[in-house]
Amino acid sequence: MRYAVLGTGEVGRTLAGRLVELGYDVTLGSRTKDNPVALEWATAAGGRAHAGAFADAAAAAEVVLNAVGGRVALDALRAAGAEHLAGKVVVDVCNPVSFEDGQLRLDPVESDSVAEQIQRAFPHARVVKTLNTVNCQVMVDPGRVPGEHNLFVCGADDAAKRQVTELLGEFGWPAERVLDLGGIRSARAVEMLLPLWFGLFQRFGHADFNFEVRRAR
């Protein structure tokens, strides 16, 4: 499987690095094809790692991971090109956060979500929202946090969600810990978890935590 990871920030590099470790060909996509961070990452990560513009990365991939900031996700995916997303699984891990006076803000929120915006803008992409509820180190190494803590998947395409759940399994998340919340509208719920995540991050002073859904039966 060939992956594109859009976004050269810590989230993108962490996901891309783990995919290379797993033996996949990965292109780390950025706005420009000569992004020095992406080129440096590709050089350090070895022969299966490549760098390229968003469109090059998406064109070369069978699965696209959106790891740019939520406020610029649509721009990045437009640059990647609808023709390079059509029919492909697009894993959206972003959150539409910004900070105002040190306070986390979300936009869109409640009446919409980034994942729905992406699915509307690219109706032929098979969008799956996941991983946005944990820090990127935990995304690819859930053993950093004790317990049977959970991830969520949201999306209209059940086969795409199964495929993403298998990938999460390779990251270390057993399938029984991946809770399917339903269609892409349910992405609102997981994006709205961010303020609580951030409040706990501030309280604990680190990001090695996650939520485990406990239930009676």
Added chain:
Amino acid sequence: MRYAVLGTGEVGRTLAGRLVELGYDVTLGSRTKDNPVALEWATAAGGRAHAGAFADAAAAAEVVLNAVGGRVALDALRAAGAEHLAGKVVVDVCNPVSFEDGQLRLDPVESDSVAEQIQRAFPHARVVKTLNTVNCQVMVDPGRVPGEHNLFVCGADDAAKRQVTELLGEFGWPAERVLDLGGIRSARAVEMLLPLWFGLFQRFGHADFNFEVRRAR
């Protein structure tokens, strides 16, 4: 300690019933003093249980629990009377939810919360947000759900939060499972958890679940 529980719905009756079991004097408050549900509850719950209008309930109490729906909370508390809330701990357990076409909606959301609205409207009340992240049966009987799952407290008044944490201990929540998120603004984060709670409720088909925050250290 004398408690007022505002709201005669399932949440209010469940909280009021548990408080009577714990040996407290409780007035179940409603819009009118002859609310048949409240009168029936008080008769069934025994000598420490009373029914009354919001203002009567709040006037008689040292601690007020707001268990009306989030969309009518301010109206109920205005009816209770600022003079009967001043200096008292007001425990806000409500969520500002409504349903449109079967979909849960929140208002206010993200830029405000019901708890902050209450604190602004009644600046002399000592507002503590808690319990709104679990079903009312779990509120008063956390053992319905396995594991060391958590509650949150939010509010400006540390002494009020300690007092509420002690009450939660009487409900069955050890203090180490009650996470203090900070000031009343942090109530936004716990009110915004509701869409995820509701998605899981739909998935599981029951409400005996809760979130356990797992962390590395």
